[in-house]
Amino acid sequence: MTDNILDIGSLKKSFGGLVVIDDVSFAVTKASKTALIGPNGAGKTTIFNLLSGVYDVDSGSIVLDGVDITRTEAHDRVLSGLSRSFQNIRLMPHLSTVENVMLGQQATSRGWRDMIYPLGILPKNRWRDEAEAALADAGIGTYPGEVVANLPYGIQKRIEVVRAMVAKPKLLLLDEPAAGLNRVETDQLHQLLDRVHQGGVTLLVVEHDMHFVRSLCDHVVVLNFGEKIFEGPPDLVQKDPEVLKAYLGADDDKEDVANAS
């Protein structure tokens, strides 16, 4: 049909009179690595919340791989092929690392037989093996049994990504996956996302780190105050006067765009 994995049409959302997303339309091309950037409070996380079904849209449409999911229930969207990570870590604090990842596999389980399979007791089974392999692949394979709440931030942040990854989505939404990671961790994340992408997954990434965006992504969408102000290749973003103005006007993020060339 189209080459787009995601088509967002005239999306609108307001919270009690405050318009947060104002008529935003853009598309994500299949097999692309698209970045969604913008100053703090631009509405990036809200877009993710609308896509994943945390909030209902006020108006507009969301089409995922040719299927309209605008009104699809939140628990069914992951089955349609969309999974996400969270800007503020939302792991299950009382589950172990590998259990958190096994939660991500929920979307790939089929029927009641999978639901009553005792994956927690059997030391070796296909779910656990797959989850441990995914963790090892992300460079955090040493903590499978550890309760997540006891792990350092950088590890938790990457478990978020792995959990979303093992849901086997067509489109992976990552909300600031590199925030708070050190150099080595960021590089590991970069390589992991490249591998995921090579596996056929389209990426839509919210990220403040412009080095990261430029080296990872092939397409950039810029939001400011709930409106799309730019869309194009990474090289042109930092030359766009509107974008520069948006970033220089905002107090928090002056540095991001300007420093990244």
Next chain:
Amino acid sequence: MSGYLEAQLIILCLSTIYAYGIFIPAASGQLNLGAAGFITLGAYASAWFNSMDGLGLSATVSVILAMIFTGIVSFLISFPILRTKGVYMVLATFAFAEVVSGFVINFEFLGAAAGMPVDSHASILVVAPITLAVMIFSFYFMSTRFGLALRSIHDDENVATLFGIKVRTAKVIAFTVGAMIVSLGGSLYGLHFNYIEAQTFNVLLSIFILLYVLMGGTQTAWGPLIGAAFFTIVPEGLREIAEMLGWHWLAEGRFILFGAFIVILMVIRPEGIMTRTLQERIAGNLRNKNNAVTSEQPEGGR
């Protein structure tokens, strides 16, 4: 086996079964103060199915039918009850138990306030293996993907939804399965003591059962066993010790001591005696794999 020991063991077994029935929904964050209601349903339904004045069925069939009956009732009431959360769910389940008790007391064919005799008998040799079976079932149940879903719902319902879990459905199933287990315990109570009275199944019993579960810890399937064992053995043990030493003040005042102990426990282990972290530590030590894991605090979100 001495009569005293058998009596204590029966209480431990029944408490353990009740606790597992309340634990399963509690694992998904539900606070159920309706145990007495499900016990009443199980005890009275099985007694009536078993009674010659009722259906005259065998004890086994009666207990199973009583579980199914309780399952249907709890499935139906779970819809209004699960609209509530936290302390409101505590109140809703409490109210449900009161309604059940009110019903029974007003039914002549159930013996009304005078209670009802139970024909068949179940000794400790029946009750203990069933208790073990309930434990094994609960461990299995919590180890499944469904159990993982319940624990995820406990931690973060919204995120669980986004990963494809039908939260409402899972909660209804947990509530119903739990109620059926409590019902089984109620049936066994009747069969063992051969007499049931609705007044025995009161809110104090519900409170104790919920206390076993919360104090034992809701994060692992060990919790209810630890809670029930602890809370049935410690007060008795205190009494034994007090009598042995001739400390009558302790024998009489042991519940004061015990109450203070509960408060202290709540302060030092608010998530229960057995937590997921503690289980992991113990398992790690057993494996003798002291890999000195970081106990560093997470820095939290920004």
